[in-house]
Amino acid sequence: xxxxxxxxxxxxxxxxxxxxxxxxxxxxxxxxxxxxxxxxxxxxxxxxxxxxxxxxxxxxxxxxxxxxxxxxxxxxxxxxxxxxxxxxxxxxxxxxxxxxxxxxxxxxxxxxxxxxxxxxxxxxxxxxxxxxxxxxxxxxxxxxxxxxxxxxxxxxxxxxxxxxxxxxxxxxxxxxxxxxxxxxxxxxxxxxxxxxxxxxxxxxxxxxxxxxxxxxxxxxxxxxxxxxxxxxxxxxxxxxxxxxxxxxxxxxxxxxxxxxxxxxxx
Numbered sequence: 001x002x003x004x005x006x007x008x009x010x011x012x013x014x015x016x017x018x019x020x021x022x023x024x025x026x027x028x029x030x031x032x033x034x035x036x037x038x039x040x041x042x043x044x045x046x047x048x049x050x051x052x053x054x055x056x057x058x059x060x061x062x063x064x065x066x067x068x069x070x071x072x073x074x075x076x077x078x079x080x081x082x083x084x085x086x087x088x089x090x091x092x093x094x095x096x097x098x099x100x101x102x103x104x105x106x107x108x109x110x111x112x113x114x115x116x117x118x119x120x121x122x123x124x125x126x127x128x129x130x131x132x133x134x135x136x137x138x139x140x141x142x143x144x145x146x147x148x149x150x151x152x153x154x155x156x157x158x159x160x161x162x163x164x165x166x167x168x169x170x171x172x173x174x175x176x177x178x179x180x181x182x183x184x185x186x187x188x189x190x191x192x193x194x195x196x197x198x199x200x201x202x203x204x205x206x207x208x209x210x211x212x213x214x215x216x217x218x219x220x221x222x223x224x225x226x227x228x229x230x231x232x233x234x235x236x237x238x239x240x241x242x243x244x245x246x247x248x249x250x251x252x253x254x255x256x257x258x259x260x261x262x263x264x265x266x
Contacts, residue, residue: 005222026055148208150221155200207256212240
């Protein structure tokens with residue numbers, strides 16, 4: 001199964017298994033955002049296409065009623081699943097619909113025991129990007145989804161940290177999509193502040209193209225990737241046995257990374 005981000009109807013030409021729709025109020029995404037009305041229209045105009053609604057932000061208590069009302073309207077739609085990170089979903093979504101849920105936390109699903117907790121609930125999980133390939137292969141691959149391309153999300157806070165930084169040092173940043181560098185590291189990580197909080201992403205783009213043969217379900221991230229190049233990357237991953245990561249490097253004009261797959265960042 002291959003999962004990609006929905007950008008526009010042009011994305012559907014790639015004939016993938018699932019398309020992720022970022023909800024403007026309930027996802028942490030900064031780009032390609034859709035309102036409830038837009039999501040409903042896209043889904044209903046494409047009855048033969050399967051969608052995953054991204055709702056991966058931390059839900060505030062005041063938002064629970066709104067979330068509950070949204071889920072009641074969409075949970076029965078056959079071609080619709082939900083990506084979440086807030087455990088409150090398990091209280092809202094009835095047990096019979098847990099098979100429509102995908103749990104996503106950038107660093108949480110790191111052991112087989114944790115994955116088994118969600119398997120018992122009939123919920124698929126996105127594996128941590130900090131796992132090695134050896135560790136991944138010890139997981140239940142039928143219930144696992146692996147992010148195989150893009151900038152990995154490594155941190156998320158509901159607090160608007162860049163805004164707090166401006167207030168603390170009485171400066172004005174040129175924008176809220178910048179790079180941040182640790183004192184003892186050369187890498188510059190992407191830091192982005194939007195309406196739901198602050199997120200940090202890996203400095204490098206991961207590409208697990210050669211490793212796709214080991215995975216049952218793969219997902220391609222589009223954050224900070226040129227739209228036209230993203231379409232081409234989808235085509236490469238759909239035919240992963242015909243290409244190498246070098247082909248992606250040439251397309252993007254950068255050197256992609258294998259992340260933690262082979263022990264440590266590389």
